[in-house]
Amino acid sequence: xxxxxxxxxxxxxxxxxxAGKVSMYVCGMTVYDYCHLGHARVMVAFDVITRYLRExxxxxxxxxxxxxxxxxxxxxxxxxxxxxxxxxxxxxxxxHEDEARLFVLPPSHEPRATxxxxxxxxMIETLIEKGYAYAADNGDVYYRVRKFANYxxxxxxxxxxxxxxxxxxxxxxxxxxxxxxxxxxxxxGEAHWASPWGNGRPGxxxxxxxxxxxxxxDTFDIHGGGPDLTFPHHxxxxxxxxxxxxxxxxxxxxxxxxxxxxxxxMSKSLGNxxxxxxxxxxxxxxxxxxxxxxxxxxxPINYSVDSLTEARKSLTxxxxxxxxxxxxxxxxxxxxxxxxxxxxMDDDFNSxxxxxxxxxxxxxxxxxxxxxPEEAPRLAAELKQLGAILGLLQQVxxxxxxxxxxAMPLSESEIDAKIAQRIAAKANKDFAQxxxxxxxxxxxxxxxxxxxxxxxxxxxxx
Numbered sequence: 001x002x003x004x005x006x007x008x009x010x011x012x013x014x015x016x017x018x019a020g021k022v023s024m025y026v027c028g029m030t031v032y033d034y035c036h037l038g039h040a041r042v043m044v045a046f047d048v049i050t051r052y053l054r055e056x057x058x059x060x061x062x063x064x065x066x067x068x069x070x071x072x073x074x075x076x077x078x079x080x081x082x083x084x085x086x087x088x089x090x091x092x093x094x095x096h097e098d099e100a101r102l103f104v105l106p107p108s109h110e111p112r113a114t115x116x117x118x119x120x121x122x123m124i125e126t127l128i129e130k131g132y133a134y135a136a137d138n139g140d141v142y143y144r145v146r147k148f149a150n151y152x153x154x155x156x157x158x159x160x161x162x163x164x165x166x167x168x169x170x171x172x173x174x175x176x177x178x179x180x181x182x183x184x185x186x187x188x189g190e191a192h193w194a195s196p197w198g199n200g201r202p203g204x205x206x207x208x209x210x211x212x213x214x215x216x217x218d219t220f221d222i223h224g225g226g227p228d229l230t231f232p233h234h235x236x237x238x239x240x241x242x243x244x245x246x247x248x249x250x251x252x253x254x255x256x257x258x259x260x261x262x263x264x265x266m267s268k269s270l271g272n273x274x275x276x277x278x279x280x281x282x283x284x285x286x287x288x289x290x291x292x293x294x295x296x297x298x299x300p301i302n303y304s305v306d307s308l309t310e311a312r313k314s315l316t317x318x319x320x321x322x323x324x325x326x327x328x329x330x331x332x333x334x335x336x337x338x339x340x341x342x343x344x345m346d347d348d349f350n351s352x353x354x355x356x357x358x359x360x361x362x363x364x365x366x367x368x369x370x371x372x373p374e375e376a377p378r379l380a381a382e383l384k385q386l387g388a389i390l391g392l393l394q395q396v397x398x399x400x401x402x403x404x405x406x407a408m409p410l411s412e413s414e415i416d417a418k419i420a421q422r423i424a425a426k427a428n429k430d431f432a433q434x435x436x437x438x439x440x441x442x443x444x445x446x447x448x449x450x451x452x453x454x455x456x457x458x459x460x461x462x
Contacts, residue, residue, distance in 0.1 A: 001056070001346045003222075004298060006230060006253040007154055011348055014252065016221045022053050022060040023220035025212040025250075027229055028110070030067040030204075031091035032076040034275040035098050037259045037266060037303055042226050044289055045256040045297040047104045048390055049224075052345050055389050063215045064107040065208060066092060068114050069201050074190060084191055098276040101285045103391045109215055113207040117193045120202045120210040123244050124182050124195075132243040136173035139185030139198040145178040148239040154253060155231045180236055182206045205236035209249075213241060223250040227258045257300040266303075274303070284403055286392065287312045293351045293390050313445075314359075316401065318387070320458055321362035323397040325369065327384060328377035337361045341386050351390060358386055358393075401458060415446055419455050422448075 002011040016022050026046050029039055046062070053060050067073075068088040077087045099106075113120075124141055127133035132148065135141050145151050145159065152158060162178060171177070181203040186192035192199040202210075212220065218241075225234065234253065241249040258265070261272040279288055291311040295301045337357055344353035361383050368375040387393030410418075418437055425433040438448050441457070449456045 002348055003252055003254065004348045005251075006255050007250075009156070012252070016058070017219065017251070020057065020059060022058045022222065023216040024050070024060060024062050024222040024224065025208075025216055025220060026062070026064045026107075026223070027208055027225035027233070028064040028066050029091075029095055030070050030072060031088045031095065032070065032073040033091065034277055035095050036273065036275050037261075037279065038226060038228075039095075040098070040102060040276050040279075040288070041259050041292055041301060042224070042256045043099050043104045044102060044292040044391070046224050046254075048293060048297070048351055049254075049349055050105065050107075051389050051391060052349060056342075056346075060108070061216065062107045063109045063111065063212065065211045066110055066112045067204065067207060068092070068112045069191065070204060094277070098280070101280055102276070102289050103286065103394070105391075111211045111215060113202065113211065116207070116211050116214060117202065119214050120206055121183075121193075121195050123210050123213075123240070124202075124206060126244045127182065127240065130243060132239075133182055134175065135197045138173050139183075139200060140173055140181055141183035141197055142174055142179040143182055143236070143240060144175065145180065145239065146176060148243055150242075151239050152235065154235050154238055157231070157235075180205065180232065182240070205233055206240055208233070209237050209240040209244070212237075213245065218245040218247045218249075220250060222252045222254055224254040224256070227255050230255060254297075256297050257295065260300055260302050262304045263302055279303075283308055284312065284400075286395065286400065287315055289391060290315045293392065294355060296352055297349055314355075315392070316458070318358060318362050318383070318393055319395070319397045319400045321365045321369075322380055322383060322393065323401065323458075325365070325376045325380040328381040335382060337382060338386065341389075345389075354386075354390060358383060358390075361386070410441075410444060410446065415441070415457060419448070419457070423455070 001014045003014045004011045024046075026042065029035060035043075046064075050060055050062050066088075069084070073084055073088060077084045080087060096106075124133060127143065128135065128141070131144070133141055133143050152162065159178065182205075183195060183197055184200050184203060185197070186199045186201065190201075192201055212223070223234070223237075230253075238249050260266065261274070264272060266273055287308060288311075291303070291307055292301060294311060294314070301307075337360070341354050341357045344350040344357065347353075361379065365376060365379040365383060368379055384393050418441055422434045422437040425431070425437065441448060447458050449458070
């Protein structure tokens with residue numbers, strides 16, 4: 001198995017620290033608002049990675065944190081006139097609902113920042129003792145960026161370039177403009193915790209360093225997150241953690257690609273910002289998941305009506321192959337399809353190529369239904385088993401296909417009337433008219449299937 005490592009900028013053989021076990025930490029959500037499409041991208045990407053690692057026989061300890069204290073949380077709670085805990089509990093519950101609808105399995109552990117204040121304070125104390133951090137007169141604590149020799153290694157940046165190219169706000173409490181906050185002194189009336197430097201709350205970066213090392217140890221296998229976290233968040237995590245422990249923080253860094261909307265960056269200012277709830281109110285959750293899986297986890301995804309329509313068509317093809325087949329109860333453990341699926345997923349979790357294997361399997365299943373029906377149950381079982389590794393194809397086929405029909409341009413009675421007209425035309429040997437009706441329906445996504453017992457149809461969005 002090979003995984004692309006953001007730190008080294010190349011694919012590397014994956015060898016976990018402990019044979020047969022994988023330790024993975026992924027930066028989770030700051031729970032001040034509903035999760036958006038970018039969150040869905042990260043959720044689904046690392047869900048597929050987790051499912052596949054388990055399929056390969058690894059025992060995986062997957063930790064995804066929750067940031068439940070932050071400037072944005074304080075501001076939103078104040079705007080809403082509610083307590084911080086009321087806001088965060090409501091948003092956490094909504095996040096769990098969103099991920100469940102996207103067929104995302106829960107992580108092994110989901111630590112909250114407020115549950116690790118003692119660990120955070122202890123790490124900051126260690127950094128101060130080692131000279132990597134200092135307490136300012138105003139009660140804030142800062143990290144000395146220039147003290148850490150390898151700062152910038154994740155993003156291949158030089159300190160002087162950061163300094164000259166950055167717009168740096170003047171802060172008289174900092175020794176150096178590049179230093180970042182570890183502990184924030186509380187303002188009057190703000191939520192706070194006691195510390196050796198006075199009442200305050202942790203900075204964002206130190207939360208993840210403390211939670212990850214507490215849950216997984218000083219060094220662990222994989223650290224993941226969204227594309228916007230490489231700098232400064234993950235760069236700062238490395239600096240904090242390695243300075244505190246004296247050990248390599250993470251062996252493999254993984255980052256999911258960004259979500260674009262109609263080829264533009266998703267942004268509230270552009271009016272193209274969508275929460276997961278916005279999207280799932282209009283589209284089948286499995287179709288949305290298929291769209292996210294159909295691109296390699298490191299590649300950007302373009303979200304648009306057209307891309308969702310294509311995703312629905314593709315998923316419909318797979319469910320159509322599974323329709324009217326009694327799935328074999330015998331597990332398929334060795335086949336050409338499974339070998340190829342494993343081969344492409346071993347290559348940095350190449351889910352688009354894995355889906356290509358599923359479509360080839362679906363084509364063979366369709367042929368078997370007509371030519372070798374005794375083979376169909378085994379092929380259907382394999383299609384469902386491989387689909388499950390991507391978090392797909394676990395619904396009853398008819399349930400999905402009937403749901404897809406909700407977007408049909410014609411009602412069922414109108415379709416039946418068209419089929420009756422076609423049957424009458426064929427009976428009158430007016431084959432041109434019969435073909436014209438078939439083509440008219442096909443242009444609308446309604447595909448006719450003639451069989452001995454009559455004509456049936458399925459809807460595939462055009």
